[in-house]
Amino acid sequence: MATDHPVTLAVRALRAGNVVFEPHVFSYEPRGGTRHSAQVLGADEHVVIKTLIFEDETRAPLCVLMHGDREVSTKRLARQIGKKRVAPCEPEVAEKHSGYLVGGTSPFGLKKRMPLYAERTIGELDRLFVNGGARGFLVAISAADLARVLAPVWVDAATEGA
Numbered sequence: 001m002a003t004d005h006p007v008t009l010a011v012r013a014l015r016a017g018n019v020v021f022e023p024h025v026f027s028y029e030p031r032g033g034t035r036h037s038a039q040v041l042g043a044d045e046h047v048v049i050k051t052l053i054f055e056d057e058t059r060a061p062l063c064v065l066m067h068g069d070r071e072v073s074t075k076r077l078a079r080q081i082g083k084k085r086v087a088p089c090e091p092e093v094a095e096k097h098s099g100y101l102v103g104g105t106s107p108f109g110l111k112k113r114m115p116l117y118a119e120r121t122i123g124e125l126d127r128l129f130v131n132g133g134a135r136g137f138l139v140a141i142s143a144a145d146l147a148r149v150l151a152p153v154w155v156d157a158a159t160e161g162a
Helices: 009-016 033-041 074-081 091-098 120-124 143-150
Strands: 022-025 048-056 061-067 070-072 086-088 116-119 127-134 137-142 153-155 158-160
Touching (some): 009 137, 048 074, 074 086, 116 120, 120 153, 127 143, 137 143
Antiparallel strands (some): 070 158, 127 137
16 A cells, blocks of 8 residues: 555554544755744644653653643643653754654654653644654644543643744
8 A cells, every 4th residue: 555654653653553644744844843844734833743852860761742832841841740850852862762863753653661741732632733753744633542542641831932
């Protein structure tokens, strides 16, 4: 069966979870972030979800899902998850933990098992876009499917974004 999108570990995980998804392949722009993705998709940046890899004070990895138009308050996140501190990983470290290139990180099919946290309001969306496991590849899915398959811990760690 031919596909018009990459078959990544994320796509395999979506299929294994019986998630209905709509693939969107577009030209990747380094440092374009969710703003570029939203423009290409004709979507509100709020529904384009970032997959971020952080580390706690012991250097243990954790995955955080955040609205594209928001940033993660590391202090609030650390307090809510019972850690002394959390900080974004360096790109090479994030890639080692996730198995994906930065800019193509998906919460589905992560290389290492790690806690997964998601901004609470993501769960209120009907439809969202999340990385499909490659740069320039997002998938549209329902928030209900994201919650069902990933079972994230919901947090309130958003601040106004860039």
